Amino acid sequence: MNLSQAIEHANAFVFPGFMADDATLTVERQRNEEAICLLMDAWKSTPAGQEPFPFDLVLGLADRNRVSCDSYGTDRLRNVSPSCLSRSLSNDDLIRAVARMQHRNEADVRRTAGPDCRDLGIAYVEAPVSGTVVGIDIETTDRDPSRGYIVNVGLEFMELAPKAKPNHPFSSCCGLPEMYREKGVPLSFVHHITWKDVEGKKPFRSNKKMQEAILAALTMYPFMAHNAAFEDSWFMLNIDGYAEARKAGKVVPIDTRDICRKVDPEYKTLPHDSRPAALESWARRRGTLKANEKERHLGLEDVDLMFRTVQAEFAERNMFATSK
Template identity: 35%
Template sequence: MSESTTNQPWLDDAKQDIGQWSASMPKDADEQPIDWQWIASLDLRHGIGVAAQQHIDLLSALCTASAGNVTSESSSTSQPSARPSAQQLHDLLKDDLAIRDRLEPVIAQCNSTFMTDFDRLIASYRLPRALAYANRRLCDEIAMLRQIGVAMGLWTITEERRERVTVPVLQSGSSAAAGGVVLDDIQDCTSDIVNARAARRAAEKRQKHASDRSVSRANLGGVTSPGGSTLFDYGSGSTGSANGTQENAVDQKQTSRLSEYRKSDWRDAYLPGRDVDNVMGIDIETTGTDPARVYIIDVGFEYMNMISPRPADAPAGYQYEQGYYEAGDAYGQSRLAFGVPAENAALGNPLIRDLTGIDVRTRSVAEAASSFRLFDEWPAAQIGLLQRLEQQPYVAHNARFEHSFFMLNVAGYAESYRAGKITIIDTLPMSRRWDEGSIPDDEHPYGNNTLDAYAKRQGALDESKSERHLGLEDTHIMLVAMKHHLGVLRAEGRGPWGVDGKFGIGGKHCGRRR
């Protein structure tokens, strides 16, 4: 583990909050009792993985295994640079997976516990941030152990999509050394855990809806109300049509799609209001999708006024990576690049490299000449970003993604959000609710609401070009699309200016705005 990782005293300080959390959160996201004494025993600063605890140098072990150097099967952990034996590798991986499977449901439960702590018994979110910090390094250790096994010929790895989650699956290798290695107990169980959790929550939701409908039917007010009570109507009724002839001519499948698509849902809370003006657009690039497992490697943001003129004193002529982008009304552009731990860099990330052009192999913070720093180890970067996020609404496309990463990476963000100091606007529900070009079809049965599609429909991106997948460039086309879209909606009296539109700046925030 890098020197920078060990110089993080806040990770130890975070354990001081265990008393607050244990009083409010007895169970994890899978309804299992939390052993808070075990949480307190974890070495969050130096590493919670077994290899880290035993001071095994996995980088050297991977190098040795990749070079084909054979060490004795009795290699001990007192020789940290030696390649572990097949059984040692199996045991390390098994123990690390067990730690992760035990820790991640705790992290997953923290958000709802913190946000529903209306008595403010939990003052800080630093403990979940610390657990996520340690879990990221644990995931790197797990990935290193798997790759060492590949290099030793013990197994091969394939990626499989299992409902909501893609997981690595180990298959027996070709090496004779693989003969005695059991793989069943070192397979990744993430899909089983996540899918079971989702199924349980869906069942609970259905049960609640059924209960609410029963209450609605029992409501005496419904006896005298035309059509009965609709207090808990979740959209099960028919949408109807004034023109029956035309409706009968529409394909029934498409009618059903549109009916479902146009229902109001939780995303509507992120829609802008009719008075929204100065906003900060932001987009992040990461090494994956789970904020408790992966790293932020690129942040891009800029500002734009939706109503008032661009500040006269703001510098003009900013040059984006894409030369055909014009700054227009945007100002205050900023691009921040971050690194990854040495273990993460050693493994590479072809998917992210092909998508963004960022090769994490060149961003190891352990390199002496490296100019990169880890975002989750850089307090000044976190403070600076938080201050900007608090000053005006911030806008993102599929903003829950950015929000989830900020919760587990930015010191003070969760506390500020809960206090109502942060407002979030999302252009994805703008596309879904107010852009007719997004409606579902056979090619896009759930609607076409990617940033690429939305920006093209709003004239912010040429049809011959594609979304760049870099923070600043994607932020720019998002804000250009948003401003154009709001202009059209204002002229047509739709969206925020329609009968169901919001007054004020809109967006999602907590608490009272003063």
């Protein structure tokens, strides 16, 4: 599939319910996701204002793909690798995040980090951090943002200071198609969200006011998330206007998982299979989660745990600005 074919596919009208057999649904999903990836790459690589199509075309195709996945059965896609999920933020994103926390020029951070960001760990501790950030975490019904739904959002704000407390917390569950009343909420074994939690709630993609409020928060301050590439990928295909704001540099993600990997010296000494960069493991090492406690996997609770752990790590490494 080339770009012209991807645009044509995204613009094609498809009758809901027309595709019913597994083979047809599988081909449709694969073509949808191939087109989404092509369209996103083309849109991102084109200078602002010169894009060959509006990003709404991508959002519409992602919405269409979710319907196909619902018909096929999301549980059957559990072991199918996600096509539209970024594994990590780019080096440029990581450098920009450090620069924003330290209120430095990106070029200065880049010089320290090196061309491949090998020394980004040095850049993280080279200058003090300060300012306000918004922490955010979502729970979803799938790993791939073009296949599943956002069912829970939690966010709050915090100053990057040793004794700061999170403020203005927000938490909400989001609705699902009626079919999940009988099927059950996918991935509930992870986040423990049931139909009772989402019943009567507006689906995230339909909740324009929630999208606008979240986008306003994410453009006001840099946002922190543990594995921020996950939230970034989901927001690209679920929040109207996010892609445009991200491209314009108005949204700056900060990946606390990368902070753990680059700043915490214990990370490199632990076996890979112990998942040392997982929030739960990191929090236990920093003493923000007791040995017998587990990560909740609920938006606001996880944001709170992330903030406390980042705060403890920054204090341990003397990364906070000294108050006068």
